[in-house]
Amino acid sequence: MDQFIQQIINGISLGSIYALIALGxxxxxxxxxxxxxxxxxxxxxxxxxGYYCMTxxxxxxxxxxxIAMILCTLLGVLIEKxxxxxLRNATRIAVLITxxxxxxxLEYGTMYFVSPQVRTFPxxxxxxxxxxxxxxxxxxxFMQLMIVSVTVLLMVLLQLTVKRTRIxxxxxxxxxxxxxxxxxxxxVDTTISFTFALGSALAGAAGVLVGLYYNSINPLMGxxxxxxxxxxAVFGGIGIIPGAMIGxxxxxxxxxxxxGYGYSMYRDAVVFAILILILIVKPAGLLGRNVREKV
Amino acid sequence: MxxxxxxxxxxxxxxxxxxxxxxxxxxEIVTLIGANxxxxxxxxxxxxxxxxxxxxxxxxxxxxxxxxxxKERVRLGISHVPEGRRVFPAMTVLExxxxxxxxxxxxxxxxxxxxxxxxHFPILYDRRRQSAGTLSGGEQQxxxxxxxxxxxxxxxxxxxxxxxxxxxxxxxxxxxxxxINESGTTILLVEQNASxxxxxxxxxYVLETGSIVxxxxxxxxxxxxxxxxxxxxx
Ligand SMILES: Nc1ncnc2c1ncn2[C@@H]1O[C@H](COP(=O)(O)OP(=O)(O)OP(=O)(O)O)[C@@H](O)[C@H]1O
Ligand SMILES: [Mg+2]
Numbered sequence: 001m002d003q004f005i006q007q008i009i010n011g012i013s014l015g016s017i018y019a020l021i022a023l024g025x026x027x028x029x030x031x032x033x034x035x036x037x038x039x040x041x042x043x044x045x046x047x048x049x050g051y052y053c054m055t056x057x058x059x060x061x062x063x064x065x066x067i068a069m070i071l072c073t074l075l076g077v078l079i080e081k082x083x084x085x086x087l088r089n090a091t092r093i094a095v096l097i098t099x100x101x102x103x104x105x106l107e108y109g110t111m112y113f114v115s116p117q118v119r120t121f122p123x124x125x126x127x128x129x130x131x132x133x134x135x136x137x138x139x140x141x142f143m144q145l146m147i148v149s150v151t152v153l154l155m156v157l158l159q160l161t162v163k164r165t166r167i168x169x170x171x172x173x174x175x176x177x178x179x180x181x182x183x184x185x186x187x188v189d190t191t192i193s194f195t196f197a198l199g200s201a202l203a204g205a206a207g208v209l210v211g212l213y214y215n216s217i218n219p220l221m222g223x224x225x226x227x228x229x230x231x232x233a234v235f236g237g238i239g240i241i242p243g244a245m246i247g248x249x250x251x252x253x254x255x256x257x258x259x260g261y262g263y264s265m266y267r268d269a270v271v272f273a274i275l276i277l278i279l280i281v282k283p284a285g286l287l288g289r290n291v292r293e294k295v
Numbered sequence: 296m297x298x299x300x301x302x303x304x305x306x307x308x309x310x311x312x313x314x315x316x317x318x319x320x321x322x323e324i325v326t327l328i329g330a331n332x333x334x335x336x337x338x339x340x341x342x343x344x345x346x347x348x349x350x351x352x353x354x355x356x357x358x359x360x361x362x363x364x365x366k367e368r369v370r371l372g373i374s375h376v377p378e379g380r381r382v383f384p385a386m387t388v389l390e391x392x393x394x395x396x397x398x399x400x401x402x403x404x405x406x407x408x409x410x411x412x413x414x415h416f417p418i419l420y421d422r423r424r425q426s427a428g429t430l431s432g433g434e435q436q437x438x439x440x441x442x443x444x445x446x447x448x449x450x451x452x453x454x455x456x457x458x459x460x461x462x463x464x465x466x467x468x469x470x471x472x473x474x475i476n477e478s479g480t481t482i483l484l485v486e487q488n489a490s491x492x493x494x495x496x497x498x499x500y501v502l503e504t505g506s507i508v509x510x511x512x513x514x515x516x517x518x519x520x521x522x523x524x525x526x527x528x529x
Contacts (some may be wrong), residue, residue, distance in 0.1 A: 170397070181379065183443075184369070184394045184395060184398075184442075185398040295403060
């Protein structure tokens, strides 16, 4: 029983991370129908920014998190402006290939500047974060509490932004029908930029949190979590925000349980098996439906 | 109020509009009719700023707006009910209407216009919390028109508002168009239903494969033998 509860705690923590990353994939897909491969590298850079803030600027966790989010926001907007915006009317495959190019550029560009060496966070911060509450055999670390609370807070803010604000309504409108949105007077370019900004801020936060959680970062660290978060987004229904949240937690939970019950070797395989399964059984994802428009 | 001069639009090698010129005066209902693929929708989309013309000018109240982004044209008073309604299906009726007022900041004015839309279309009030995708075709058309009215336009474009509607509803939509016009909004109406359109309009233009071939008052065109043969089924 203790182990079960422990796995749930671990699963929720990991799932939060996947959910944060998956939101960026899903929002960008929703608005420009692009699988933004560079998204996982924004996450990686978020981790590095957090690392440098803590190691060289000796900042605390929260200020580092905020700085990483802000810089990732700028980075996401910049990537969209430079790489994707000129291709607004290009074929989807051209944009997709560009996204892969941007991703490789960020990974190996980062490697050039910071070396491929694995880095760890300052020991005193790691130590204070891994302290926590012990209930019998169940361990709830301060880090896990932080991951979950930051994630929940960001998700609530995101939902409020998308549902209540003017720009959030514009986001939804553009993702439903670009032309009609333009006829409402919505500035489509601004709205797309804003979407990248939101997604990248979340990825930046996820990067710092993961870096601290596993205490290990490297320039290729985005690849696997990026893929899994993408699976999470597809699982929930790509383009659907609550879908990405549910998908993230589901994938995190499955992976943790598979690993926790001694099948560690299969943890990644299981995630991709889920992807294949969902594509066969319900390609639109858990919350997805094929909206038929009346003519 | 609206003046289009010598508009040329290409889609790749397709020359979709071949020097289209037309004017719409303040307070008029002008209709643009023509067969499928004649270029009616393209004309409206170009005036709204969704398509960039290769050449030609569009001016509103004497000011050249050819280069303006769509958003600025909305600000200047152009509102467009697109072909096929194009309501935002996953958003509620109310959210759709609010998006129509996207560029406005006058909360009270918006609330007033929202009430006006609900007066015109009581069904939209009953359905305001429902997602627009669940509305019937006729209700979606009403929503599309209501949404366009929420920007408080000076000129309203309607692209085949009667498409796919039952005869009774077609009559109702045309009555609504007339009453919108009577309350001071100029109208440019694209229609397949030429007889209804000509009856309603002050003036009409006939578009044929990208060129205006005939123009005149609605009555004149409704009487013309050529028009009767080509568009009125006899
Ligand atoms: N995006 C596009 N790409 C290529 N060709 C287009 C595009 N839009 C329109 N066309 C072509 O331009 C011509 C005019 O089309 P348009 O939609 O303006 O016709 P229409 O008069 O509105 O027809 P309908 O009554 O069927 O709605 C057609 O030959 C059409 O195939
Ligand atoms: Mg048309």
